Amino acid sequence: MPNKYNHIFFISEDTTINGNFDYNLRTTTTDSRDDLLIGCVSDNEHFSNVNLVVNGTTSFGPETWVSIGQVGNGSASNVNASLTTRDLNVSGWLYLGSRAVNYQYVPLTSRLVVSGTMNLYGSFFNTGHKTGSGLGTDVHTSGTSSFSIGTLNNWGNFNLASKNMNVSGEIGQLNINGGSFNQNPTNSFYIRDKVALNSGSLVTQHPITVGQRAGNFSIGNSLVLAGGSLNQTDLLSQKAGQVSVTGGSYKFTTLSKENGTLTNFGTLEVTNFNQSGGSAKNSGTLTIGNSNLGGTLENVARLMLTGNVTTQGNLTSTGTLTNNGNWTEANRYTITGNLHNTGSINFQNGFQIQNGFMTSSGILQTNDAFNIFDSLGTTGQQALHYVGLGSADPQEIKTSLTDFFQKYLPGTLAKSLVGHASFTAGKVIVSGVTLTQTQHDDLVKVFKDKFLSFFSQNETHNSVALKRVLSRAVESI
Known part of the structure; x- marks a missing residue:
């Protein structure tokens, strides 16, 4: 049992417990006489250098207030205190150093070492002070403090927020299962292996770095985002390791x-x-x-x-x-899934479809004419002959124009794309296509002849004004 002075419990000298230490005296009262102070200097107590070592599991029960180092009233002496344990369960309040209102700038050094697992259900602080009527928060503990924790499972409130005490800490693995874990401007934390944000919140004042020890909050290997809240979303830096959502x-x-x-x-x-x-x-x-x-x-x-x-x-x-x-x-891009384009895609070296489907209502650009058109050049003359250049009996105009568009314009695609692509709107741009001057002239002549022939043969069904506009459009090609 700790020593009791003036109704307060103290670890007053270096102590080693070869077993488990369970401190759970308080049940409902907030009376300060059930506090546990590991090292303290005050009016009547001078336990300035105290180290508690527990070679087992340490448990601090609900409504229990424990401080690793305390500066009380009437003292200006240094305090150096530490708690070293294999495993730690905290259901009440654990302070990494605390002090009375009037002595908040007295030097204090506090350290926590948990070689195994720390389960935090309550609160881990280093600000505030204890009064007979409850907890105060108007004192910012000064000095330095540090911690080393193997695995931290957090359901509570981890918040070492004192503006006058710099805190450095290392954690092997941090599992945030609820509550909140806070890294403040005076904190420098490094998680050696992994952070798993399962629930609750992770609040940092600096961008998170993964895969390298850098800055004031960094992770050596792995960041897992599994559903909790993350406040720092402007920048996430990954040097190596793993980031998993x-x-x-x-x-x-x-x-x-x-x-x-x-x-x-x-x-x-x-x-x-x-x-x-x-x-x-x-x-x-x-x-x-x-x-x-x-x-x-x-x-x-x-x-x-x-x-x-x-x-x-x-x-x-x-x-x-x-x-x-x-x-x-x-x-060159291979489409193996479903590709939907409503913007602009430029396939600078062409594309092909393999067990996929493409729909486009935006702009599709390719430098490979064979992506869009059938057999340009090699069967060009056959195509031109097919729409009627050398036919003795001119084909019906609708059929001729349909064949023309199917063969030379993006409406029906090349055979390799039939059934695998759909252009519902937008544009298809084909760059890098070379036609001979003869092919170009033939295409223009066929289009003009067939289009104008259609309107001259169907004069009664078209207004003179419409014919004039369409004729000018065709002549401008």
Whole structure:
């Protein structure tokens, strides 16, 4: 049992417990006489250097107030205190240093070491003070403090917010299962392996870095977003390691990804997706605004492009890919899923369809004429002959024009695309097509002759004004 002085319990000297330590004296009262102070200097108590070591599990029960180091009234002495334990359960209030109102600038050093697992159901603070009537929050504990925790399971309130005490800490794995975990301006936290945001909230004052120890909040290996709330969404930096969205919905202004893997099973929206290396795989709903894509991106579910996106053959999709922005693909692209285009796509080296389907009501541009037209050049003369250049009996005008459009204009596609693509509106732009002057002249002549012939043969069914307008249009070709 701790020592009791003036109705308050103290760990007053270095103590080692070879077993478990269960401190749960308070039930309903907020009387300060049930506080536990691990080291303290005050009017009548001078326990300035105290270290408690528990070679087992330490448990602080509900409504229990424990402080690792305390500066009380009437003292200006230094305090150096620590708690080292294998496992720790906190259901009440645990303070990493506390002090009375009038002595908040007395030096204080406080340290917590949990080699195994810490389960936080209550609160972990370093601000405020204790009074006989309850907890106050108008004191900012000064000094330095630190902690090292193997695994932290958080359901409570982790908030070391003192503006006068710098806190540095390391956690092997952080599981936020509820409550809130806060990183404040005076905190520098490093999670060696993994952060799993399952529920509750993660609040940081600085952008999160994954895969490298950098800045005031960084993660060595893995960030899992599974449904909790994340306040810092302006920038997420991934140097290496893994970022996984396994549930919930998240929106980032910028995701700066240099290497490592990104996987999405939830709903993820990134305005600026800066991926210079590594890989990304979408198995949920992913929306990308702007990107000059490096590395690889694989879509097996729903991917939407809404801004300016440039790829170099490193984007593959067997799911549904919707382009509402401006997408430029440098290499030949193979459509293996569903491609819906309402924006602009520029396939700079052509495209092909393999077990997929394409619909377009926007602009589709390709440098490969064979993507759109049947056999240009090799069967060009047969096509021209077919619409009637050398026929003894002129074909009916409707049939001739239909054949003309089917053969030479994007309405019915080449045989390789029939049944796999649909153009409902918009434009199809084909660049890099070379026609001989003869082919060009023949095309123009056929169109003019057939079109004007139709109106001259059906004069009674068309107004003179309409004929004049259409004739001028055709003559301008």
